[in-house]
Amino acid sequence: MTKPRVSLLIPVCDAETTLERSLGSALGQSYADLEVVVVLNGITDQSREVVRAIASQDARVRVFEREEANLAEALDDGLRRCRGELVVRHDADDHMEPERVALQVSALDEHPEWIGVTALVRSVGLNAEPGEGMGRHVAWLNSLETPEAIRAGRFIDAPMAHPAVTFRRQEVIDAGGYRDGDFPEDHELWLRLFEAGALFGSVRETLVDWTDRPERFTRTNIRCRDEARRRLVHDYLASGPLANGRRVRIWGAGPFGKRHARELQARFGCVDDLIDIDPKKIGREVAGGLTVVSHTSIEEPDGRLILLAVGSAGARAQIEAFLTERGHRAERDYLPVH
Numbered sequence: 001m002t003k004p005r006v007s008l009l010i011p012v013c014d015a016e017t018t019l020e021r022s023l024g025s026a027l028g029q030s031y032a033d034l035e036v037v038v039v040l041n042g043i044t045d046q047s048r049e050v051v052r053a054i055a056s057q058d059a060r061v062r063v064f065e066r067e068e069a070n071l072a073e074a075l076d077d078g079l080r081r082c083r084g085e086l087v088v089r090h091d092a093d094d095h096m097e098p099e100r101v102a103l104q105v106s107a108l109d110e111h112p113e114w115i116g117v118t119a120l121v122r123s124v125g126l127n128a129e130p131g132e133g134m135g136r137h138v139a140w141l142n143s144l145e146t147p148e149a150i151r152a153g154r155f156i157d158a159p160m161a162h163p164a165v166t167f168r169r170q171e172v173i174d175a176g177g178y179r180d181g182d183f184p185e186d187h188e189l190w191l192r193l194f195e196a197g198a199l200f201g202s203v204r205e206t207l208v209d210w211t212d213r214p215e216r217f218t219r220t221n222i223r224c225r226d227e228a229r230r231r232l233v234h235d236y237l238a239s240g241p242l243a244n245g246r247r248v249r250i251w252g253a254g255p256f257g258k259r260h261a262r263e264l265q266a267r268f269g270c271v272d273d274l275i276d277i278d279p280k281k282i283g284r285e286v287a288g289g290l291t292v293v294s295h296t297s298i299e300e301p302d303g304r305l306i307l308l309a310v311g312s313a314g315a316r317a318q319i320e321a322f323l324t325e326r327g328h329r330a331e332r333d334y335l336p337v338h
Contacts, residue, residue, distance in 0.1 A: 004060075006034040006101055007082035007169070008090050011074040015092035016046040018211070022092050023054050023061070031101040034088075036061045039078040042069025047092070072180035079177055082169055091163040093211045095124075100207040104166040107203050114147065115198040116167030118160040120205060125212040134212045140313065147199040152330060154194050155233050155307075155337045158187035164208040171198070183232040191236045226338075230263055233337060237307075238268055241335060247304045251275040251319055251334075253284075253292045257309035260337060261287035272304065295319075300327045306334040 008026050012019060026036050038051050038061060048065070055061035064081060066074055079087060086108060088101055100119065107117045123138040137157070144150045144159055153159035175193055178185050190200075242248060250261045253276040265271040265288060274292045276282060281292045298306075306323065310316050316336055328334055 003083050004033050004035045005084050006031065006086045006088060006105060006166075007084035008034060008036045008088045008101075009039075009075070009078045009082055010036065010090050010092055011039045011041050011071060011078060012043070012047050012051065012092045013041040013069050013071070013074075014043060014045045014047060016050055018093040019047055019050045020054070022090070022094055023051070025095045025098075026090055027054075027058055027060065028098055029096075029101045030098050031105060034060065034101060035083060037078050037082050038063045039074045039081075040065040041071065041074040042066065070180060072178045072185040075185065076178035076180075079169065079173065085169055086166055087169045087172070088166045089163050091211075094163050095209040095211075097205075097207045099205075101166070103203050103205060103207065107201055108166065108168070111199075111201055113199055114201045115171050115193060116160075116165050117201045117203060118150070119164045119203040119207040121161045121164050121208045121210040122206050123212060124209045138210065143313075145202060145204065147201055150200050150202065151194055152336070154191055155237065155335055157229070157338055158184065158190055160190065160200060161208065161210050162186040163210060165200075183228050187229065188232055191232065195236060195240050229338065230259065234260075234264055234267060237264075237335075237337075238270075241305055241331075242268070242270055246270070247272050249273055249275055249304055249306045250309050251295070251306055252309035252311075253278070253281045253286055254309075254311065256311060256338060258287045260307060260309050261290055265290065275306070295322065298323070298326060301329075301333045308334060308336040309338070 010026065023036065040048055040051065040063065051063055055063050064078065066077065086105060088104065090096060104117050104119065108114060120142045121138055123134045141159065141161055144153050150159045175196060179188060248264065248270050249272050250257045253274045257274055261271050261274055271290055274286060274290055275295050275298065276292050277295050282294050284292045286292060308316055308319055310319065320330065323334055
């Protein structure tokens with residue numbers, strides 16, 4: 001076949017029960033100028049046979065195989081085998097709407113300044129109800145409407161569902177592609193691209209069913225645990241907003257704030273204090289000797305960065321309003337973290 005404009009990149013590890021439906025949604029796209037690049041990643045079930053049977057019936061499917069299961073390496077290998085200028089990420093247990101590729105390609109054509117584009121996702125499986133577990137996370141992802149909002153969420157969590165993103169292949173390769181390490185590979189890639197100034201947009205339609213299962217990679221792999229995510233976020237804070245010895249204050253003396261404070265202080269020695277509104281907490285020493293001070297002590301910006309480590313979006317919005325009244329600006333003076 002001639003070189004297509006779009007490549008769908010699908011890593012597969014033991015997905016025999018979901019693979020046929022997933023590949024069917026990829027091959028059933030209304031956008032025709034595409035290929036499907038499948039990377040078999042340490043297969044131990046019948047996924048190989050399922051993919052080979054489908055590939056024998058559709059020349060758009062290209063299959064590559066790795067003996068050792070390693071998601072980051074499989075993604076990077078597949079990325080470099082993609083021939084399209086645009087890469088659509090898709091997972092072997094997810095399902096996409098027939099218009100997904102067409103809508104995301106159109107969005108990138110309309111916005112040449114974007115390196116990639118995400119879409120709204122629908123949570124399927126465990127804890128999918130709004131306000132609970134995965135449902136709550138998906139609601140947060142879907143609330144990030146603009147490139148600015150997506151970027152602002154980068155230190156809270158990965159601000160885009162990986163299998164809902166379409167991106168410009170060469171720009172991602174030029175940035176180093178997928179890296180393997182003790183971190184979630186998608187969040188690390190987004191942070192690296194954001195640090196380089198990349199913009200991501202969003203198609204405001206639900207285009208992907210995002211499946212959550214007990215055996216899902218992000219639930220079972222150590223590199224996706226909260227400690228690994230915090231360490232990754234702290235690395236990029238240290239190389240970006242906290243570079244050149246900038247000091248930090250942490251708003252929130254609850255569990256989230258204390259974890260950030262303790263770990264940042266141990267690694268970089270950059271934390272001055274914690275801020276809270278609870279009078280019972282004010283004056284206490286926490287996180288290895290850091291003092292909790294009242295939010296009323298905050299005046300105009302003084303060069304330090306305030307990290308907002310609170311659990312709810314509503315509380316975060318109230319804090320941002322309080323800081324804005326005192327002349328603080330997002331990105332310059334404060335940033336939200338998980």
